Amino acid sequence: MTGRLFCGTSGWTYPPWRGVFYPKGVRQRDELPYMASRVSSIEINGSFYSLQRPSAWTSWYAQTPPGFVFAVKGPRFITHMKKLNDVRTPLANFYASGVLALREKLGPCLWQLPPNLGFDAARLATFFSELPRSTMEAVALAHRHDERMTDRTLLTTDADRPIRHALEVRHASFVTPDFLALLREHRIAVVVADTAGKWPLLRETTADFAYVRLHGDQELYVSGYTDEALDAWAATVRPWLDAGLDTYAYFDNDVKVRAPVDAMGLARRLDAYSPTTAR
Structure with missing residues (x-):
């Protein structure tokens, strides 16, 4: 059985996109449905900067079509401020904030580490052990939220589904077989991150999906991908899909409005693996 491709952009609310990617007359509140009609997935990055409210997650679910999937970026409070230490309560707050309102559209949770955080196997193993691996585990964790979340929680799920996790690293010390072995042990996907050579590019798969x-x-966040570059990335992704790995791919080169164009370009090259045309 082949894997499915979920391809899109990191975020969708960017003022420079208006009048360029989003046609004039498309209201800001209609930008998500417009984007969701052209890509199969979006990475929610607003959750990285602050906890969202249940009403926001519920709205995002309602504005997207059946089969659409969201990846969700975990809070920087956990990754950048706490540096993964003593994060059970922040994790509970995150999952209590409404993430589970995405229901069957909830894709992987992305955890992006800061450039000044190096490889520490014990720290990572502790963090991985605290991550919920199903929506029911997430509900149990969410019930441990603190008082700051009062009156802004969603503490139920409509069904018990697996939750996948992916880790993006930005320190050279992670370029070691020990790191990849740890990810495989805990079934965490390493993020294959193209960063114009600034941070490690680990072209590996370490879980039952790829990210x-x-x-x-x-140029970081700026340069678009040429036809040749998209062909090369399609050639990288295709064997993972053929091996049965669902693959989530997100373009974050948003400055010059290249991300949506490039996402659609990669998806076209891998059309046979899209959720609506998968074999």
Whole structure:
């Protein structure tokens, strides 16, 4: 059985996209449905900067079609401020904030580490052990939220589903077989991150799915991908799909409005693996 491709952009609310990717007359509140009609997945990055409310998650679910999937970026409070230490309560707050309102559209949770955080196997293993691996585990964890979440929680799930996790690293010390072995032991996907050479590019699969973030191959967050570059990334992804790995790919080169164009370009090259045309 082949894997499914979920391909899109990291975020969708960018003022420079208006009048360029989003046609004039498309209201800001209609931008998500517009984007969701052109890609199969979006990475929610607002959750990285602050906890969202249940009403927001519920709205995002309602504005997207059946079969659409969201990846969800975990809070920087956990990854950048706490540096993965003593994060059970912040994790509970995150999962209590409404994430589970995405129901069957909830894809992987992305955890992006800061550039100043190096490889520490014990720290990572502790963090991995605290991550919920199903929506029912997430509900149990969410019930441990603190008082700051009062009156802004969603503490139920409509069904018990697996929750996948992916880790993006930005320190050279992670370029070691020990790191990849640890990810495989805990079934965490390493993020294959193209960052114009700034941070490690680990072209590996360490879980039962693959996760790719394309930040720009020449200039971080800016440069678009040429036809040749998209062909090369399609050639990278295709064997994973053929091996049965669902693959999530997100373009983050948003500055010059290249991300949506490049996402649709990669998806076209791998159309046979899209959720609506998968074999």
